[in-house]
Amino acid sequence: MFHTDSDTEVVLASFAEWGEKCLHKFNGMWAFAIWNHTKQQLFLARDRFGKKPLFYSFVKDDNGGEKLVFASEMKAIYPFLQEVKPSKKFHTLSNIVHIFDYEHTSDTLIDGIYRFPYAHYAFYSLGDMHIKPIRYYTILDYLITPIPSYQESVEKFRALFLDSVKLRMRSDVSIGTALSGGLDSSATICAMAYLGKNDVRKDWQHAVVACFKDTPLDESGYAKKVVDHIGIKGIFVEIEPIKHWDKIYEYFYLFEDLYITSPVPMIAAYGAIKQKGVSVTLDGHGADELFSGYGHLIEALWDSKFNPAMAFDVLTTLNQTRMPTSSAFALGKEAFMYYVKKTIKHLIKYKMPISQDSNHPNFQGLDYFSQQLYLIFSETILPTLLRNYDRYSMINSVEIRMPFMDHRLVEFVFSLPFSYKLGKGYTKKLIRDALCPFMPPEVVWRKSKIGFNSPIIQWIQRNKAQGGLREWFLDTTHSKDFVECPLIENAVEIQNTVAHIIQSQKDTFNVGEHLWCKINPYLWYKSLDHAVSF
Incomplete structure (x- = not known):
């Protein structure tokens, strides 16, 4: 019998009844820890897709040994560290090329703090010097067969989505x-x-x-x-x-x-x-x-290569979602070069694992676009x-x-x-x-997509009187503090980019995006200095 309306009580009762298997019965998001006083054992878990965070660290205790510290925020662990400093991998992780690559790993930007992986659980006993997460879920284990027709899929998706919304409207x-x-x-x-x-x-x-x-x-x-x-x-x-x-x-x-x-x-x-x-x-x-990715639509060409009508449909969709659209010649050239590169890789049997789950048999059964x-x-x-x-x-x-x-x-x-x-x-x-x-x-039936981002270019180009940040970007990137920051790799290049954006009226969002990624490390580093005052 439950005594409250709290989901916390339900989680605890579920764990008492089913142990780690309770995770398969939940629908939603979570990161939680349960302490088993009888076994002197800690249970840690995160949801299937990583909606909720969980971090941990092993730090020195009063007796010179190590103890486990965990929290939903890294800053909660800072007071337990001897020093809060950037990870040895910081320059790699902060690079725009890799900025999307580490969230599913144990890497963080702080030395000595680790991310507990989503879709995993772990049991930790007092005195252990490490955590061994165990994966309990992958999408690939739950794919359905047979595949319904398209119209049946429309109806099934509508029912699933409405039920999902209904569940999440409980409040x-x-x-x-x-x-x-x-x-x-x-x-x-x-x-x-x-x-x-x-x-x-x-x-x-x-x-x-x-x-x-x-x-x-x-x-x-x-x-x-x-x-x-x-x-x-x-x-x-x-x-x-x-x-x-x-x-x-x-x-x-x-x-x-x-x-x-x-x-x-x-x-x-x-x-x-x-x-x-x-x-x-x-x-x-x-x-x-x-459903669509970010510039990944062209990958569907490989799945439709033996069906000209389907390939044409993919190209048409690709082109009509672009702003501006490409000419027929440019689109055809892009498709041709795509096929050439993919065919060469196929002929030389070039295989780079697409995913950490590439060897899962159900991954191999996905079409190429879905793999991406x-x-x-x-x-x-x-x-x-x-x-x-x-x-x-x-x-x-x-x-x-x-x-x-x-x-x-x-x-x-x-x-x-x-x-x-x-x-x-x-x-x-x-x-x-x-x-x-x-x-x-x-x-x-809208085809354009913008996304929720910051209009950095316009912010830099407008001065303070216009509600912009031109003066701030100029002052900050030319300051002694910025130039000497150990996480800034090329201050002069950054200064020149800011000046170019101010003078130009043709820069794209990508230019501002790259500039922001170069300034990012300084702001992050300075935030550590301000941690105590917050």
Whole structure:
């Protein structure tokens, strides 16, 4: 018999009944520890996909031995370390080429602190000098067969998604969403509206939209169509960096890590959500990695190479999702070169493992496009984004729930062929066909994708009077502190890039992204100096 309504009591009772097998009965996100007083043994576990963090370290105890310290944040472990200093791998991990590569590993940016892996558990006994995580879950063990028809898959996906949203709408507090105006976040709030329209008790009508006025990253117009369609009033928050920049070192201390864009807009957006009295959001994370990737559409050509109509459909979809689109000649040349490179690798039997699970028999059964998606879902992009959004939200005491990442839905989607995921000029074909009855057509059939990032280029080009950060970037990159920072590798190159961006009006987002990654280490390093004051 349960004595409370707490999920903590359910978890404890489940562990008492089933031991580590209880993890397979949970649907959601978690990182927890259970101490078995009788056995003098600690049980540690993280959820299937790594939505919630867990860190640990072995530190000196009062008797000269070592003890285990663990926490959901690295900063909670800092007081136990003899010295808080960058990892010996810092320069590699912070490089833009590798910045998505370490979240699924035990590596962290702090020397002596390790990340407990997601989809793992471990038993730790007093006196042990190490932890041995045991993997309890992989998507590949739960793929379905036989594959239903496309129309059956549309109906199955719709049912799974709506049930996932329904489960995640369970709450004793107000719930809402961070709405971008893109397909994924719009699908989430529209499903909430569909499920909540007949339940007046549900307080879900809170959609916060981050706005970037007069920049290429502003999607507020699409978000407005969504809130109008479902009949709620959106909360539109203009992201003004100058209002937050005096807290940039504090933000880096709270964020703890590095990423390709500034954390300011995301922290500000979830701060606005919290100010409106919302403590739980349902957001659209995971759909990109399940269905389309980031520039990975061309990989589907290898799966369609013996079917000209299908290959043409892949190329058409690839081209129509680009802004600007390519000419027929340029697209044909790109496809030809892709086939040539892949054929040569095939002929010389060049095999580089795509994933750490490449040898799993069910991985070999995935089509090539789905193998690429599996990599970014399980090992690179998505684990990094999950880490980021957990920090952005929890800094503001907001919990993010993710309907697209219900394990039942994930297993179903990875079982499907690539042709169910793209085609006829559209990515995420299955999502669009399944959820179009609940959504405004302008968003369902929208092809452009922007993403939630910082308009760094515009921020640098605008001066303080215009609400920009030109003076800050100039002053900071030319300061003695910056030039002498041990984590900055080429201060002069960074200074020249800032000057070039200010003078040019043609720089792309990628230029700002690369610059931010070069400045990142300094801000992170300075945040450690400010740790005590926070």
